[in-house]
Amino acid sequence: MKKNYGKKNSYSKILLRWLESKRDEIKEQSYVKYFNFINLYISPYLGSKNYKRIKNKHIISFFEQEKIEELSLSTKRTLAFIIKSSFNYCTVNKLRKYLDLTDLKIKKPKSKVVYLTKNEQAKLENYLKDKKDIRKLGVLICLYTGIRLGEICGLKWKDIDFNAKSLSINRTVQRIKNNDKNAKTKTKKIVSTPKSNSSIRIIPLPTFLLKELSKYKSTPENYVLTNSTVFKDARVYEKYFENALKKCNIRNLNFHTLRHTFATRCIESGMDIKTLSELLGHSSYHVTLSVYVHSTIDQKRHCINKLVSYIKNK
Numbered sequence: 001m002k003k004n005y006g007k008k009n010s011y012s013k014i015l016l017r018w019l020e021s022k023r024d025e026i027k028e029q030s031y032v033k034y035f036n037f038i039n040l041y042i043s044p045y046l047g048s049k050n051y052k053r054i055k056n057k058h059i060i061s062f063f064e065q066e067k068i069e070e071l072s073l074s075t076k077r078t079l080a081f082i083i084k085s086s087f088n089y090c091t092v093n094k095l096r097k098y099l100d101l102t103d104l105k106i107k108k109p110k111s112k113v114v115y116l117t118k119n120e121q122a123k124l125e126n127y128l129k130d131k132k133d134i135r136k137l138g139v140l141i142c143l144y145t146g147i148r149l150g151e152i153c154g155l156k157w158k159d160i161d162f163n164a165k166s167l168s169i170n171r172t173v174q175r176i177k178n179n180d181k182n183a184k185t186k187t188k189k190i191v192s193t194p195k196s197n198s199s200i201r202i203i204p205l206p207t208f209l210l211k212e213l214s215k216y217k218s219t220p221e222n223y224v225l226t227n228s229t230v231f232k233d234a235r236v237y238e239k240y241f242e243n244a245l246k247k248c249n250i251r252n253l254n255f256h257t258l259r260h261t262f263a264t265r266c267i268e269s270g271m272d273i274k275t276l277s278e279l280l281g282h283s284s285y286h287v288t289l290s291v292y293v294h295s296t297i298d299q300k301r302h303c304i305n306k307l308v309s310y311i312k313n314k
Helices: 011-020 028-047 058-062 073-092 118-131 134-147 149-153 207-214 235-248 257-268 273-280 284-291 297-313
Strands: 167-168 172-177 187-192 201-204
Touching: 011 028, 011 073, 028 058, 028 073, 028 172, 028 187, 058 073, 118 134, 118 235, 134 149, 134 207, 134 235, 134 257, 149 172, 149 235, 172 235, 201 273, 257 273, 257 284, 273 284
Parallel strands: none
Antiparallel strands: 167 201, 172 187
């Protein structure tokens, strides 16, 4: 039997009221994402329940569904945010008694960070060095700055300061679901401000990279990857990266590997976590610690050799 999400005290109604209350506070892509997540995941399970009677056990049961457990970490965290925020909305507006959801935390499973080895990085850089193709700049920039795919696609020449030897991250290119019923495509590409305040940042550039960039420098409003006022589609650019790896006979890796490679090389060279965190645009250095504090076999060997040297020379 089909559930009635529209009944008087249904949680689905509260979710939509909460979302409307956030409309002026959040970006368009966030509004669209929350709307879709409510309809796809939350309402089918909790939507018909009386929001005044929902308890922690119902929320726990929701996240224990096989359908929800199989979702990505990011999606599950967004769902937790929507649920927490909507019940906080109820409390603030005196619609129901306070529901304590402080223990609702979506923990990240530990996963191995994948990055290019030093040999693989050298092969890729040598391959790109001989190419007279402006698209190569994106890969080189990401290898030495760690910026995200959307950020490199949104980078304009005016964001690169050749005098200060730095680049500024001011925008990102994203693909979001198109909710326009008359639209011919299911998704649309937009240029927006970065995901958080910490993502808006200035990153120093090495001299060799500035020299390479100067060969292609164009008018300030042009995007770096296209040298035109039209930005590069992230999917298309990721395909370019995949082809470059094939030409170099390097294993198949996604574009985000370049960000991991930059972070790993920084740690290997002795960079402190706080500086690395700011360069990556993380919200706090705790995020950087949780993702990148790992030791390579070379680092471990170096530490053992230092230990032996210390003991023998004592």
